Amino acid sequence: MLELEDNSAGALSIFIGNVRNRGKSGNVSEIYYESYSKMAEQKMREIENEAQTKWKIKKSVIFHRIGNIKVGEASIIIGISSEHRNEAFEACKYVINSVKTRVPIWKKEISNESQKWAEGILLE
Numbered sequence: 001m002l003e004l005e006d007n008s009a010g011a012l013s014i015f016i017g018n019v020r021n022r023g024k025s026g027n028v029s030e031i032y033y034e035s036y037s038k039m040a041e042q043k044m045r046e047i048e049n050e051a052q053t054k055w056k057i058k059k060s061v062i063f064h065r066i067g068n069i070k071v072g073e074a075s076i077i078i079g080i081s082s083e084h085r086n087e088a089f090e091a092c093k094y095v096i097n098s099v100k101t102r103v104p105i106w107k108k109e110i111s112n113e114s115q116k117w118a119e120g121i122l123l124e
Contacts (some may be wrong), residue, residue: 006058009081013088015096017076018113019069023109025116030070032108032115040064040103047098051080055087062095064105 004012019031048060058081069075078095083090099105107118 001062004044004079004081006081008042009058009083011082011085013080013082013085013092015078015092016074017096018074019071020110021071024118025109025111026095027070027113028109029112030068030110031075032068032110033063033064033066033075033105034108035103035105040105043103044099047095047102050098051091051095053103054090055082057087057091060091060095062099063105064099064120066105068110102115103114 007036023031037089043067044062044064048062050115051057051060059079060081061077061079063077065073076096076099078092078099080091080095081108082091109116
């Protein structure tokens with residue numbers, strides 16, 4: 001990922017979230033993601049800035065797909081580069097948890113039997 005290249009970074013942590021075949025409502029064949037794009041992009045920039053400040057990371061990227069995504073395909077990719085591995089791991093964990101709780105992206109679990117909007121999650 002060219003966006004993460006930095007000669008002073010010794011660590012690169014990448015998280016890839018894939019659509020799995022089971023959800024809270026049962027079997028899943030795909031997920032439909034919908035968002036309030038303008039606000040979602042703003043919130044993701046805020047989260048990146050917070051992570052950069054807290055862990056002094058070098059660079060970061062967040063990509064979240066919208067629309068229908070099949071089982072096995074990636075729905076989100078997060079990349080963090082930092083001087084040391086601990087900062088990259090911790091920042092990556094912070095970013096995914098923050099995206100899931102703060103960014104206006106909703107998902108509908110789709111199967112052959114039903115379609116159901118997933119409830120939001122709260123992390124402590």
